[in-house]
Amino acid sequence: MSRITIQDLSAYKSRGERFAMLTAYDYLTATIFDKAGIPLILVGDTLGIFVQGHDTTLPVTMDAMIYHCEIVVRAVSHALVIGDLPFGSYDTPEEGICNAGRLLKETGVQAVKLEGRHDALIQCLTQNGIPVIGHLGLTPQSYHQLSGNKVQARTKTAVEMLIQDALALENAGVFALLLEAIPSAAAKAVTEALKIPTIGIGAGPDCDGQVLVSTDMLGLHSEQTPRFVKQYAQLHPLIATAAERFAAEVRAGVYPGTDYAYNWTLK
Numbered sequence: 001m002s003r004i005t006i007q008d009l010s011a012y013k014s015r016g017e018r019f020a021m022l023t024a025y026d027y028l029t030a031t032i033f034d035k036a037g038i039p040l041i042l043v044g045d046t047l048g049i050f051v052q053g054h055d056t057t058l059p060v061t062m063d064a065m066i067y068h069c070e071i072v073v074r075a076v077s078h079a080l081v082i083g084d085l086p087f088g089s090y091d092t093p094e095e096g097i098c099n100a101g102r103l104l105k106e107t108g109v110q111a112v113k114l115e116g117r118h119d120a121l122i123q124c125l126t127q128n129g130i131p132v133i134g135h136l137g138l139t140p141q142s143y144h145q146l147s148g149n150k151v152q153a154r155t156k157t158a159v160e161m162l163i164q165d166a167l168a169l170e171n172a173g174v175f176a177l178l179l180e181a182i183p184s185a186a187a188k189a190v191t192e193a194l195k196i197p198t199i200g201i202g203a204g205p206d207c208d209g210q211v212l213v214s215t216d217m218l219g220l221h222s223e224q225t226p227r228f229v230k231q232y233a234q235l236h237p238l239i240a241t242a243a244e245r246f247a248a249e250v251r252a253g254v255y256p257g258t259d260y261a262y263n264w265t266l267k
């Protein structure tokens with residue numbers, strides 16, 4: 001199977017073909033998703049929450065992104081791998097160019113994602129061969145500015161502004177736009193206004209693609225998930241039960257027994 005490219009994405013949009021994206025932060029998960037045929041894998045800065053245990057994505061550093069992107073890229077041979085530019089790494093176009101370049105050069109990701117309106121930076125990155133996915137709606141790196149993770153674009157005026165922002169990012173050169181936590185009608189209006197594909201998370205059924213945070217959709221944590229998350233597996237109780245059974249068998253002297261041991265006669 002050949003590598004998915006940004007050209008394939010625009011072909012999906014012109015053919016009306018829906019596509020899936022998942023986040024991955026480690027080698028094993030990325031291998032499974034790639035073999036399962038997931039075309040887009042995002043090394044998201046949600047790793048700050050689900051790998052590092054922070055409350056928000058804000059503490060994630062470039063070094064952490066480099067570490068996880070490099071691991072995921074090593075696991076993937078088919079999917080397009082996108083690395084998030086973390087909070088504070090693109091406050092100026094100069095910093096953004098330098099850090100996006102580091103992600104591509106040092107890890108091998110094929111594209112970067114960044115949140116909000118950074119038109120000049122996006123123009124510069126795309127002119128210098130760095131493909132970019134935009135991210136509008138709820139932008140978690142603006143957690144404090146938005147007073148928490150709240151659904152965005154709830155009014156007609158806000159949707160109009162969102163469409164203008166989306167068109168500006170398209171003009172700046174993003175090859176796709178992630179839309180997070182907005183009403184379905186808003187996502188539909190943006191998707192219809194753009195030539196590039198939209199990728200929704202909590203943005204309803206009318207986006208061109210859908211993305212979920214893998215730890216949410218796999219049921220790997222016990223926290224409450226947002227309304228839009230569908231859990232395709234419940235791994236948390238499976239893992240907890242396996243750990244409890246292991247500990248109980250060790251305490252009872254059942255494991256390893258002779259079945260799981262090298263029962264060799266010593267010479």
Ligand code: KIV
Pocket residue numbers: 023042043044045046047084180201211212213
């Ligand atoms: O960082 C991330 O995981 C994201 C999700 C919203 C897809 O951007």
